[in-house]
Amino acid sequence: MSDAQSGSGAREANGEHGVSGMYDAQGAPRAYDPQGAPRAYDPQGAFARLVLETMPEESRVGLTLGFVRTFGIPEIAQVLDSTGRMTNEPRGRAKATGVAMFGLIGQGLESAEGRRIVESLRRIHDRPDITPELMRYVLACFTVCPLRFIDRHGYRPVTAEERDAAYTFHLSLSDALGLPDSEDGQLDGVERWMSDYESRRFAPSEAGRTLWAATSRGLLAARLPAPLAGLAPAVAASLLDEPLRTALDVRRPPAPVRALVTYALRARARSRRAAS
Template sequence: MSSRRRTPSRRVGISSRYARLREIEQLDPDVDYVEINQLMSHYEFPWDINQALSFALFRTYAVPTIGKLLAETGEFTERVQKRYDDTGLILEAVLEHGFTGTGTDAIRRMNQMHRSYPIGNGDLLYTLATFVVSPIRWMDAYGWRPFSETEKRASANYYRELGRHMGIKGIPDTWQEFAALHDAYEREHFAFDPGGRAVADSTLALLCTFPPNDKAPTTLIDAFSRSLMDAPLREAFRYTAPPRWFQVLSRGALRLRGRVVRWFPVRTRPQFVRDLPNIRSYPDGFDVRRLGTFPTGCPVPHDTYSDRVISTPVTPSRS
């Protein structure tokens, strides 16, 4: 599978709220998946996709082999702001530039980090699946509109290509298969681990420092975050569930935001992750080739981890 590299223009003059969707529907999700994902992430749903991808990464901490490894490196507990920034900037470099040039540099940097640690193919495959599944479900629940079938297919094809460049094996062909894999892996592997809980706690603490969250009490932001978690995720971290009324209020507030955004004018200028106030580690700019960690030797014992496989039958669900 290949992709044409075409950078979306600023598209000034688009007036209808659904004009971007009509533009996307004229593209081929099996060929133009990079451009479609650029339009989705930079123009159509920048805030929502950023939230959904952050939540996707958060889910991976509930898999003990992932959460424990991240805790042992210390990167997501002692330097959580930098790790948050590096992850977003590396992923955005691939999306912005495609699978050539700077995009290739970003993938190479990501692969260098991953290969320094004993990460099994199953955990990599599950993480890749969260990038496909979490935005789809987020938009279904809270977006100003859900993804179209074209957008879902383009998302699956984009992450299939990313996974191929990462050397991941057994990548699903469709977004439905990604969803089935995602759910089966969570059913089989979600469990409590002190390291995973420490990484989750550190991430939630960081979330409380982001504007406008930093203007609200920490306990309120923490409860709001736990309200958005499903029961299996909370149970894996041993988080208590907020009161039912607070969960309804929290989710309702996000749905209300989606209804309001539906009436906003179409975005004509791209919004990039690097321009968000949440990204604070590189006020003077950055070189994607220098992002992330540069561990030497064997940072954690390799015999601590084994490859994770899915033994649960994969059948589409919740899609």
């Protein structure tokens, strides 16, 4: 979502009202409110448990990949690049977005904190170069991409209950932001719309290339298991599908790098599965 945490929005989303309590010292989302009491789950609780407790690391990587995916849309890339934050401090910028999203998921849109974040998002994105359709796409990426990454690389796939809860959250946030949404009442409709939008709008741009260069060198490397971090950006490129690589002018990594990434992620999933 553009530069969603600048100015007063940054203060609101980054902790003056407590959302930073959703993160631990390493920036990982946690399952307790800023006062340390157990959170009361809202009707989207299955989604909150998945991304904040069951698979928080996978959710963070998936959210980061969703953020990167928006770079493939030239208009979004231009907005992000124009602020300078993504190129100058990509980790801080992405963490601010994560804090806002995880705060909304964990606290609920109807909580005092949720209402503050929604109002901040509405205010900061009220500019002529950010259309409702662009915002709709960004929100789709932030909802769909974490679930995709969990399905592919988590120790178990996303359940039907979790997908339904994710769609409920997505629809609620779309409504709160005044955005159009899929009318078929399920997450599959969001994914179909997202794929169709990408087929029409993905295109290379100088802003997209600049954002990818900044992100792949630092942000994605920090989200990966330690043995893989030193191989960024080749490792990061291994996590992109072909349409996104084409839009960002990213070459397909060598086969040994792709194999290493696949092995590392599968090994981690097996380890988590055995421990669960």
